[in-house]
Amino acid sequence: MKSYLEHLNEAQRKAVVETEGPALIIAGAGSGKTRVLTYRIAHLISQGVPPWSILALTFTNKAAREIKERISHIVGQELAAKIWMGTFHSIFARILRMEAEHINFPGTFTIYDTTDAKSLINSILKNMKLNKEKAYKPGTILGRISSAKNDLLVPAAYAQDAKRSMADAAANIPMMPEIYERYVRECRKAGAMDFDDLLLYTNILFRDHPEVLANYQERFRYILVDEYQDTNFSQYLIIRKLAGKHKNICVVGDDAQSIYSFRGARIENILNFRNDYPDYKLFKLEQNYRSTQTIVNAANSVIEKNTGQIRKKVFSQNDEGAKITVIQAHSDVDEGFIVANHINEMRLRHRYQFQDFAILYRTNAQSRIFEEALRKKNIPYKIYGGLSFYQRKEIKDILAYLRLAVNPHDNEALKRVINYPARGIGKTTLDKLEALANHYNVSLWNVLTNPGLPQAGFHSGTVKKLNAFTNLISGFISQVPNMSAFDITNEIASQSGILKELHQDKSHESQTRLENLEELFNAIREFSDNKEESGENNGLVDFLQEVSLLTDQDTEKPDDINKVTLMTIHSAKGLEFKTVYIVGIEEGLFPSAMASTSEAGLEEERRLFYVALTRAQERATLTFARSRYKFGELTFARPSRFLGEIDQSYLDISAGANSFDPANAFSSVSERSERKSFNLKRNNVSKPQFRFSEEKLKKQSASPSFHFSDHDSSSQIQPGVIVEHQRFGRGKVIQVEGEEPNIKATVDFTNAGKKQLLLKFAKLKII
Numbered sequence: 128m129k130s131y132l133e134h135l136n137e138a139q140r141k142a143v144v145e146t147e148g149p150a151l152i153i154a155g156a157g158s159g160k161t162r163v164l165t166y167r168i169a170h171l172i173s174q175g176v177p178p179w180s181i182l183a184l185t186f187t188n189k190a191a192r193e194i195k196e197r198i199s200h201i202v203g204q205e206l207a208a209k210i211w212m213g214t215f216h217s218i219f220a221r222i223l224r225m226e227a228e229h230i231n232f233p234g235t236f237t238i239y240d241t242t243d244a245k246s247l248i249n250s251i252l253k254n255m256k257l258n259k260e261k262a263y264k265p266g267t268i269l270g271r272i273s274s275a276k277n278d279l280l281v282p283a284a285y286a287q288d289a290k291r292s293m294a295d296a297a298a299n300i301p302m303m304p305e306i307y308e309r310y311v312r313e314c315r316k317a318g319a320m321d322f323d324d325l326l327l328y329t330n331i332l333f334r335d336h337p338e339v340l341a342n343y344q345e346r347f348r349y350i351l352v353d354e355y356q357d358t359n360f361s362q363y364l365i366i367r368k369l370a371g372k373h374k375n376i377c378v379v380g381d382d383a384q385s386i387y388s389f390r391g392a393r394i395e396n397i398l399n400f401r402n403d404y405p406d407y408k409l410f411k412l413e414q415n416y417r418s419t420q421t422i423v424n425a426a427n428s429v430i431e432k433n434t435g436q437i438r439k440k441v442f443s444q445n446d447e448g449a450k451i452t453v454i455q456a457h458s459d460v461d462e463g464f465i466v467a468n469h470i471n472e473m474r475l476r477h478r479y480q481f482q483d484f485a486i487l488y489r490t491n492a493q494s495r496i497f498e499e500a501l502r503k504k505n506i507p508y509k510i511y512g513g514l515s516f517y518q519r520k521e522i523k524d525i526l527a528y529l530r531l532a533v534n535p536h537d538n539e540a541l542k543r544v545i546n547y548p549a550r551g552i553g554k555t556t557l558d559k560l561e562a563l564a565n566h567y568n569v570s571l572w573n574v575l576t577n578p579g580l581p582q583a584g585f586h587s588g589t590v591k592k593l594n595a596f597t598n599l600i601s602g603f604i605s606q607v608p609n610m611s612a613f614d615i616t617n618e619i620a621s622q623s624g625i626l627k628e629l630h631q632d633k634s635h636e637s638q639t640r641l642e643n644l645e646e647l648f649n650a651i652r653e654f655s656d657n658k659e660e661s662g663e664n665n666g667l668v669d670f671l672q673e674v675s676l677l678t679d680q681d682t683e684k685p686d687d688i689n690k691v692t693l694m695t696i697h698s699a700k701g702l703e704f705k706t707v708y709i710v711g712i713e714e715g716l717f718p719s720a721m722a723s724t725s726e727a728g729l730e731e732e733r734r735l736f737y738v739a740l741t742r743a744q745e746r747a748t749l750t751f752a753r754s755r756y757k758f759g760e761l762t763f764a765r766p767s768r769f770l771g772e773i774d775q776s777y778l779d780i781s782a783g784a785n786s787f788d789p790a791n792a793f794s795s796v797s798e799r800s801e802r803k804s805f806n807l808k809r810n811n812v813s814k815p816q817f818r819f820s821e822e823k824l825k826k827q828s829a830s831p832s833f834h835f836s837d838h839d840s841s842s843q844i845q846p847g848v849i850v851e852h853q854r855f856g857r858g859k860v861i862q863v864e865g866e867e868p869n870i871k872a873t874v875d876f877t878n879a880g881k882k883q884l885l886l887k888f889a890k891l892k893i894i
């Protein structure tokens with residue numbers, strides 16, 4: 128037997144070596160689905176299948192890199208590098224660039240990110256005089272456009288779609304069809320595609336150009352898709368078309384982990400697969416290799432509550448493992464410290480490294496409190512999602528110039544930098560340019576480079592400034608073919624005046640921005656070094672594409688080793704950690720308030736909970752806070768129903784609160800007063816106010832959640848709360864004493880140190 132096949136169990140091995148024909152691998156978490164996909168590709172290559180005839184689609188770029196890496200250990204780097212492997216978006220962006228002429232786009236088309244898309248919607252709304260109407264929110268509109276595209280509804284079809292018209296009318300946005308139509312038109316004018324367009328236009332390309340489709344059908348003899356349960360209709364169709372000839376299509380997934388329906392993912396794609404390929408082979412993987420028996424069984428006991436699941440057996444032969452710890456915190460801030468302390472405690476007691484821990488939350492907004500607690504405890508961490516490096520202002524500014532250098536019709540990039548650094552081109556001028564562009568139905572660049580511009584009613588001074596800008600960009604455009612991506616970026620940074628601007632400003636922020644620019648240069652150099660065949664655009668187009676298609680999981684920096692991971696549960700898909708904290712397990716947060724209103728919503732939240740729990744290899748800890756600030760208001764929460772749904776024999780409730788001694792947990796003097804709140808919490812736990820019985824929880828969920836907004840905020844200033852002071856900035860309240868009206872608070876300010884303040888004067892704002 129080939130040695131790599133020894134790393135698989137019998138069921139997995141079958142799924143790897145039976146390479147021909149359609150294959151469906153639907154199996155529970157941690158059962159080796161991704162491993163099977165990896166080995167199947169390695170096996171194909173070692174059987175002599177050329178790597179460029181294999182198309183493998185993953186959910187993140189990071190997953191693609193890791194899978195490739197493992198394959199290269201088996202078949203060697205040279206062959207592994209030639210596999211067509213990546214996310215749907217990056218693979219089909221690459222194909223669309225090669226076939227751009229067929230769909231009337233430039234091969235250098237820009238990819239609009241969400242910010243660009245919203246900005247474009249904003250200008251459309253302005254143009255249609257809808258910008259003052261509250262119902263027309265760019266986010267909502269973009270969501271609807273996205274959903275339409277993923278269902279392959281172009282504007283004309285959208286306008287005919289009765290269900291959508293009714294929904295739009297109900298949401299007070301009856302102008303949706305026209306907005307959508309204009310949006311598509313504007314993107315085309317700008318030579319730009321948004322994320323969903325990458326899939327939509329691939330479908331259009333394959334539909335309208337059978338000869339092109341035939342070419343790719345022939346090329347991709349083997350197609351493999353990981354995380355199949357989260358594909359949308361548009362992705363499903365692409366795959367079906369491409370697999371139409373050879374029918375060697377292997378999809379792996381877990382319906383119990385489908386968590387992206389809000390982005391159009393359809394579990395039905397699994398059912399469709401069975402209909403599309405009636406002679407498919409079904410492979411079952413039942414043994415979970417990732418987690419302890421306790422974790423696997425606990426996760427099973429929750430997901431069983433979902434009615435719409437494909438029945439599966441999942442078992443573990445690993446150790447039984449520790450019970451799942453449940454900890455109640457007094458407040459959200461308290462929760463942060465409890466988790467930070469617990470991590471330190473576990474690290475010492477069980478010799479874990481920082482990288483063995485992950486803190487998973489339902490919403491990005493929860494991350495701040497954990498960041499603060501970890502920082503205070505000197506625990507290194509890395510955080511995924513949120514504002515990535517490439518979304519920082521200074522980086523986006525340079526990227527906008529780079530975008531213009533390869534595609535000057537990119538209106539959003541142009542609007543971003545036409546007056547940055549300031550060159551006296553004001554809003555009135557830009558408005559006028561936009562009006563002209565609209566009137567003649569052309570891009571802003573077309574207007575700017577039109578010989579008739581001086582006669583269009585601008586001051587001669589303005590025309591000069593506009594010409595200077597046009598010349599600057601034209602200069603960059605002409606340099607693109609002769610310069611490396613690195614050199615051109617350098618050129619742009621200096622010629623545009625950005626470097627000068629940052630150097631002149633001696634503020635701390637400017638310093639940081641310069642450092643970030645340096646980091647960007649490094650990234651570009653690294654990218655060019657890794658790409659030998661950089662092609663006619665010196666890799667610039669590829670670089671810009673890669674940057675715009677980064678996913679939340681891809682925001683890791685090179686020095687991110689041995690750190691605690693902070694991420695949303697959505698981003699944690701497919702990953703594993705020795706110890707996992709699932710935090711904020713409260714009604715209204717997880718499950719989210721919105722999801723709780725429908726059975727389908729609840730089932731999706733439950734799947735999300737299943738995903739979270741099954742990330743853990745050895746230990747899982749669930750925490751919830753009794754009170755929490757949401758949108759600046761103090762709210763009181765009940766523990767999540769999911770706690771009640773876990774088979775109680777796998778939980779350790781009291782040990783959770785007692786597993787470390789508060790006297791040791793809080794060592795520094797400044798934190799001694801925190802003990803007060805902590806003791807309170809401990810008392811609560813030793814006299815539990817809730818029982819994890821389902822019945823009680825059900826009753827509780829029937830009563831409306833207690834929620835108040837208190838205008839007299841002094842009563843909310845308690846130890847642990849984070850406040851902001853006009854002069855001292857942010858700090859944490861460590862002690863509150865005295866009687867009304869002379870209540871004093873001791874606050875430890877991040878920058879100003881410890882201060883005692885009289886509340887009636889201090890005007891502390893709760894953050």
Ligand code: ATP
Binds near residue numbers: 139417701
């Ligand atoms: P998820 O549903 O979370 O995506 P998965 O089904 O893709 O999980 P993998 O990530 O492939 O599962 O595997 C889970 C863990 O189990 C990995 O650490 C993997 O290396 C390990 N594993 C899988 N199969 C085996 C095996 N036969 N022997 C040893 N370890 C295995």
Ligand code: MG
Binds near residue numbers: 160161701
């Ligand atoms: Mg997987």
